[in-house]
Amino acid sequence: MSHKFKVIVAGAGPGGCIFARDLARAGIDVTVYEKGDYEKIGHNWSDAMERSALAATGFEAPFEGKVNTGPLVKSKGGAGNPTGIYEQHAYPCMEVWSPDYSSRKMVDFRYVTTDRRALGKLLIDQAKEAGAKIQFRHEVVDIILAGGKSLGEIEAKGIVVKDIETGETKSLQADIVADDTGFNATLRTKLPAATGIAGKFSSKEFAMVHRTVRKRNKNAIDPVADHYRYGYNTGYQWMQYLNEDEIDTGAGVKHDPNNPDPKDIVKEFISRHPSISDEMIRGGEGLCLVGRSPASLVAKGFVVIGDAAAQTIPMTGCGAGGAMMGGKFAAESVIAAASKGKNDCDALWEYNWKWFVGSKRGANYAGLTALRNILQDLTHDEISFLFRKDILNSEMLTNSINGIFTLPDIPIMMKTLVGGITRPGLLLKLNAATTAGTKIFKHYLAYPPKWDATQFEDWKVKADRLFAVTVK
Ligand SMILES: Cc1cc2nc3c(=O)[nH]c(=O)nc-3n(C[C@H](O)[C@H](O)[C@H](O)COP(=O)(O)OP(=O)(O)OC[C@H]3O[C@@H](n4cnc5c(N)ncnc54)[C@H](O)[C@@H]3O)c2cc1C
Structure with missing residues (x-):
């Protein structure tokens, strides 16, 4: 590996920190610029975080496979919770209620409530210990670009960063620039529109x-x-x-x-x-x-991670775990690319593939986005009806809350038909949602395995067409 390979990260959210930590552990020169302060990183509350994402990124994931025996299973900072990031009360199962409280289902709740200030600091500490440099109160204000306009031609060459204390700005060069600036996606949205990945999220x-x-x-x-x-x-x-x-x-x-x-x-x-x-x-x-990812998470010299890449579960908006997984996958691809001394779409494409297909996260989230787009305007009465008829059953709720798109099976479809017979309008909406979700899920699983400009363009056009029917 070339020790000259240099990576700059904008934003020290969970995605940026895991990315920087893993790169630094592999010996890559990485610097994170964060506009906030160490003390105020994360949120001033505790979030539901996916246990699988915590486990995959090197944290002990408590309560995996264990049944809760009481309301309080461990103390902060105590045995099994040495980092002190988890709240005491853990619940592997959760009651999910219909809007009118007429029906409830038990779902498998694959999250653990995690103190986001404590986790934020811990992630920064881990990145620093691994050798990453972290500059607080530095705002990345621009991306330095070269080359043409399309996804295959454009190249990120570095950033412009402002020291918030002094107001001084500097231009810095890097082999890879990573955008982890949250849902404003400050750098991704400065790429040319012709890349097809620069769009801002709509309200x-x-x-x-x-x-x-x-x-x-x-x-x-x-x-x-x-x-x-x-x-x-x-x-x-x-x-x-x-x-x-x-x-x-x-x-x-x-x-x-x-x-x-x-x-x-x-x-x-x-x-x-x-x-x-x-x-x-x-x-x-x-x-x-709760929106959908850009069609590619990479360009030459560029990767996008976390909320900036819409790595959030569309049914709940939970994105801290997705950001950590995005950071992990992006780091794996950058390490492989750096070992070949490369930073182009070809070399970084593996990140796209891991996100959309390999882990199925991207495909699941896309399928769920389609469902959400169509079903989110159902009335309380309609959703409560679906609960009572067990059309929205424990399995479906477990999957959607945990970020998994379920392909409808025949018994469920039959149930839907029988249950929905008295409400044809609702049945039509359900059908539209499952049909669109299934097509989109399958389309994402057919994501181009390698960078190829024509294949990518065809895939993207079809994805846009499939999504268009889900949006009012
Ligand atoms: C009210 C609320 C509740 C939530 N609850 C949950 C939950 O229960 N579970 C869950 O998983 N998720 C939850 N989320 C979502 C979760 O916070 C995000 O999905 C997650 O934090 C995204 O991580 P990220 O890596 O994209 O970075 P972010 O956490 O978005 O952090 C981005 C970082 O970049 C910095 N930054 C931004 N712009 C610049 C710039 N130009 N230059 C330098 N630095 C910059 C910011 O200061 C910030 O530190 C919640 C969000 C909100 C608002």
Whole structure:
């Protein structure tokens, strides 16, 4: 491997840190520029994180295969949780409720609640220990480009970075520039439009999410368990214990001015639950990306990771695990490319392939995006009906919440027909969603295995055509 091979990363989110850590461990010269501070990295709350992503990126994934025996299974910083990143309360299964509370299903919940400040710092520490350089309070303001306009011709040569303290800007050269700047995708969106991967996410591709961690009122008689309310107000609502003293509750809705403010949904929920006190401990709100990935995650000298690449589960907006997996796959491809002294589309294409086909993450997320596009506007009455008829059953809910697109099988289709017979409009929507989702899922599994400009263009045109029918 050439020790001169140099990589620059914009953004120290979970994706950028795993990417930088793994490159540094392989001996590559890598520098991360992060506009924020070490102390404020991540979120001021705890997120549901995929256990499989944590395990694949080198973290002990607690509770795998174990059945929860009680509400509190381990203490922060204690045995089995040495890094202190996991909340005490873990629940391998979760109750998922219909919007009108008339029906509930038990789903296999393959997440663990993780303190995002603690995880953010730990990821930065790991990257630094591996030898990556991390510059805080440095904002990447531009990407330096050369070559033509199309995906095969354009080349990222470096970045322009601003020191936030001094206001000074510098141009820096690199063999690979990585964009992990979150859903604004600051660098990807500066590539020429002719690459086909520079588009900004539209406002329809976001959910607005509000969450608050409250002190638990232990004296209250309020036997409310961890649960998730599916399809409520075009989104979801949840409540979970973090430990004996703290309750996390929140809601997300489709980002649309006509939808209720998720803060009001949470307020109303709290008003019905005396166990959740007015004492706020942590929390916040923001946009969660639920859209689809650009058609390629690489260009010559360029990779895009995390929210900037829409590596988020479309049904929930959970993207921290996807970003870590994206960072891992991108690092594997860059290490292989660096060993050949290359940085072109050919050499980096393996990242695309791993994301869309090898791990099936990209294909699953694309299929789920199609389902979400069509089904997100169902009424509470329609979703509750699907729950009661077991058309939205535990298996389907388990899959969609965990980011897996399920190909409809014959018994499920039959059930759909029988259950939906009294509601032809709903049946039509379900059919449209499963048909579009299946076509899209299969199309993503047929992603070009190697970089080929014509094959890529044909694949992309077809993907755009398939998605067009899912968007109103
Ligand atoms: C309210 C809310 C709740 C959420 N809940 C969950 C959850 O429960 N589970 C889950 O998995 N996900 C959740 N998410 C989504 C999750 O936070 C993101 O998917 C994940 O953090 C994306 O990681 P990333 O690597 O793309 O980087 P990000 O976390 O988006 O970080 C990007 C980093 O880049 C930096 N940056 C941005 N622009 C520049 C620039 N120009 N120059 C230098 N630095 C820059 C930012 O300061 C930031 O540190 C939630 C999000 C919100 C808003």
